[in-house]
Amino acid sequence: GSVSDMLSRPKPWSKLTQKGREPFIRMQLWLNGELGQGVLPVQGQQQGPVLHSVTSLQDPLQQGCVSSESTPKTSASCSPAPESPMSSSESVKSLTELVQQPCPAIETSKEGKPPEPSDPPASDSQPTTPLPLSGHSALSIQELVAMSPELDTYGITKRVKEVLTDNNLGQRLFGETILGLTQGSVSDLLARPKPWHKLSLKGREPFVRMQLWLNDPNNVEKLMDMKRMEKKAYMKRRHSSVSDSQPCEPPSVGIDYSQGASPQTQHQLKKPRVVLAPEEKEALKRAYQQKPYPSPKTIEELATQLNLKTSTVINWFHNYRSRIRRELFIEEIQAGSQGQAGASDSPSARSGRIAPSSEGDSCDGVEAADVEEPGGTTVATKSQGGPAEVAAAPADQEEATQPAEKAKAQPLSSATPGQDNGEDVGQPRPPPEGLTDTPAPVPNLAAPAAGEDAATSATAATEVPGAARAGPAERSSALPSTSAPANAPARRPSSLQSLFGLPEAAGARDNPVRKKKAANLNSIIHRLEKAASREEPIEWEF
């Protein structure tokens, strides 16, 4: 609590008492890398000699491997901290160099992690956590991250991808060896890196590792070695298993996370993964469009109607929101680089990437929805009225939330009130109380087959334009709104486009973009709604 308070409402130095300054000194030292982890004498004793107590904390850090990071497996990676306490001013500098320059010390592979492939088991206890940036970076990775200068996450991932593909190195190997992440995470990270400033300290870690790895002149070599070793181990295992007539072990080499319980038991214990049917996803997406933050009641209903567990619905919304947010990030990046100096290569390339994701129903629900027709003509209609409609949420409707949303989002879209499915499409709704909303039942799952797309788009469709409009509060912050006043819906599109550097034309068909925007809008709206319902005076920084 104290920390939270201090971080959010720091007092000016001059107003702090000696004691009050202590935490700041600690923070500064920590930022400078002079304060390692260790047990802080919380309260008490350290009184007077603030610095004294603080300095005493250095020790733990300098001793060899830092903990959390390095896996116990092999101690090899824990080289003693070569560089001890850096002076505050220097620390940052050296760190910068460390991260930005060739870093021979990054001993990514070998000992750092999965020990000999031949004995994969070792790793399973701690599947993740590998790597050890050892060598001169005896600083814990967290410290490196904390002190790291802003990194170009997009550029880093781009380079990593290049190196990996050029050398025919897989994500799995790279992830497990260098990042301590699983293949899926790596894939995700490489495909959709978040901008540095949007990352938490933890989220920055993989990027710092990647940067360090890129700086390592022997990076590829090391990874290749690992690859070879894995292969060797695999063959070895295969042989032995065959000869032992053992049920074949999972083919994956290296880190064998599947170890532990016998495969069979494991299998039985595992609960099957839920796989949502396309219709279910559609329904959820539609529900999302209506209400990105459904109330528990709505969730219940959705779950019931879709015959899903409420937790599944909840998770779905969480994941969806979060993924959409991420998509937006990339778009921002792309737009940014695009906009800038012709942003050479990358941008274009990326755009390609994005699109795909959006099309699929990956996360962009929103998108999926609106997509379609270039010209924006979505076939929206399709009102499904359909039966299947998961009636989403009657209940919700009342939720204050909607109003705001509609108030904003909808306006644009709808010139057509009421649209078929009643999805909120509505005209600009008045104030919060807006119970008015038409209950937009959860979209019908059964969207008319007709042009699926179209169908899907239905809802969104109606809002397509809106999507664009969705105005991104968040974004706006990033980009000066070139335009329109917050409430000028009509103009939104253009402003967004400019924000994203999307040519009008392109924008029209660039569904993905719009979708994201729509999603973003939803989120913003939700907040607004919340605020509205609370009647809290809120200052929005758009």
Added chain:
DNA sequence: TTGCAGTCAATATC
């Protein structure tokens, strides 16, 4: 308590 970030890991897709 709620929402989110970051991940894992199963599954789908290429």
Added chain:
DNA sequence: GATATTGACTGCAA
């Protein structure tokens, strides 16, 4: 076989 997608989970912050 490698990579992409995605439901679920953990931990943290507000």
